[in-house]
Amino acid sequence: MVADSQPAVRSPSADVLAPLLELAGQVLLGKQTQLQLAVSCLLARGHLLIEDVPGVGKTTLAHLLARLLGLDYGRIQFTSDMLPADILGASVYDRDQGTFRFHPGPVFAQLVLADEINRATPKAQSALLEAMEEGQVTNEGVLHPLPKPFFVIATQNPQEQVGTFPLPESQLDRFLMRIELGYPDPRAERALLAGRDRRDWLAELMPLLDTAQLLALQQATAQIHVAPALLDYAQALLGASRDTLPAGLSPRAGLGLLAAARAWAFLAGRRMVIPEDLQAVFVPVAGHRIGQQAASQLLADQPVP
Numbered sequence: 095m096v097a098d099s100q101p102a103v104r105s106p107s108a109d110v111l112a113p114l115l116e117l118a119g120q121v122l123l124g125k126q127t128q129l130q131l132a133v134s135c136l137l138a139r140g141h142l143l144i145e146d147v148p149g150v151g152k153t154t155l156a157h158l159l160a161r162l163l164g165l166d167y168g169r170i171q172f173t174s175d176m177l178p179a180d181i182l183g184a185s186v187y188d189r190d191q192g193t194f195r196f197h198p199g200p201v202f203a204q205l206v207l208a209d210e211i212n213r214a215t216p217k218a219q220s221a222l223l224e225a226m227e228e229g230q231v232t233n234e235g236v237l238h239p240l241p242k243p244f245f246v247i248a249t250q251n252p253q254e255q256v257g258t259f260p261l262p263e264s265q266l267d268r269f270l271m272r273i274e275l276g277y278p279d280p281r282a283e284r285a286l287l288a289g290r291d292r293r294d295w296l297a298e299l300m301p302l303l304d305t306a307q308l309l310a311l312q313q314a315t316a317q318i319h320v321a322p323a324l325l326d327y328a329q330a331l332l333g334a335s336r337d338t339l340p341a342g343l344s345p346r347a348g349l350g351l352l353a354a355a356r357a358w359a360f361l362a363g364r365r366m367v368i369p370e371d372l373q374a375v376f377v378p379v380a381g382h383r384i385g386q387q388a389a390s391q392l393l394a395d396q397p398v399p
Contacts, residue, residue: 108361111311114162114302121158121295122151124282128273131378132159132247134357136308137315140270140350141226141246143211143382150275152249156207157296159247163308164301166241168203172214174259178221182231183238196233201225204241204305208248212258219265222246226268243308263341263383270350271375272382311360318356319366323399327369328352331376334392339384351379369398 111133119126132155135142144152160167170181183199200206201222211219225231226246231238248269251258266272278286303311328351336342343351352367354375359367373393380389 108311108363110303110307111361117299117302118158118162121292121299122155123286124278125151125155125275128275129155130358130361131271131273131375134354134361134375135271136163136243136245137312137357137360138270138350138353139243139312139316140353141248141268143266143269143272144247144249144275145252145272145382146249146274146276147252150277152275153207153209154292154296155275156205156247156249158299160205161296161299162302163205164304165204165243165245165308167205167207168200169207169209170200171209172211172218174213174215176214176218178218181218181221182225183233185234194234196236196238198231198238201231202238202240204243205245205247208246210251211248212250212261215259216262216265219259219261223265223268243305243312266382267344267346269382270354271378273378315357315360316353318359318364320352320356321366324355324367324369324372325352327372327396327399328355331372331380331392331396334396335380335384335388338392339388341384343380343383347380347383351376354379373398 115126115129115133118129122129132142136159144155146152156169157167159165179199181199181201183197183202185194185196187193188195208222211222225240225244229240229242229244231240246269250261277283328348331351332343332345332348334342351372355367355372358374359365359371362371364371376393377386377389380392383389384392
């Protein structure tokens, strides 16, 4: 007699994200592709850099995702006089206990908006390196783990604007993707001008997911299959960047490319990556590392398997 088997645990499905993306698209009009890239970045356990002029919805996108995903939200407004302790926290002497106690900074949140990151000096920018790469903060030799999930959305103004500092390559490489929002098309802008205040709308939004569901979705994304032919395609793109450019794409960029492609495939409801998935995320993943024009040219020149 065969013993009764345990019921199979159903793998998390991207279907639960469809209502979230639909509602987000109603708030941030005309930016469905950018929203899908942002959610893909989160599913891939990466961090997102948004570069654009002020006033196009960068902060709204970050606040919108935090509300709909039920994530603890922290905002850091970067300025030229900011210190690392303003981001990470500091140890403060407690008279009653007679010891120093660590007071966490605003980086201790599940979704952190690093607003206008390139208005801070490189010293302040570098405070995020350990947090973004290892999910922890070290203070006086003591490790303080950051919450999970941990997702940084940084915004930066164009380099030609006054009062900006360029992000060093080591900082740029910590971001899985860079995207631009751009101005809305006339139809979307008309709906925006005639519609309700987005700040009031954001305040009324309720979470559509909880932390446990999001972590399960991240885990399911990591299980998406990548066939050997797709690995060959990714390696060919990496190799071409190193052959044609002074500094090509790093192994970290390659791992990020595959993670982003898995996330894009997962959002489309596929259990394996196809070439179109890798192509959809290549420029957002590679553009801030080697230049957007170079990334687009590499993608155009490389034969598709």
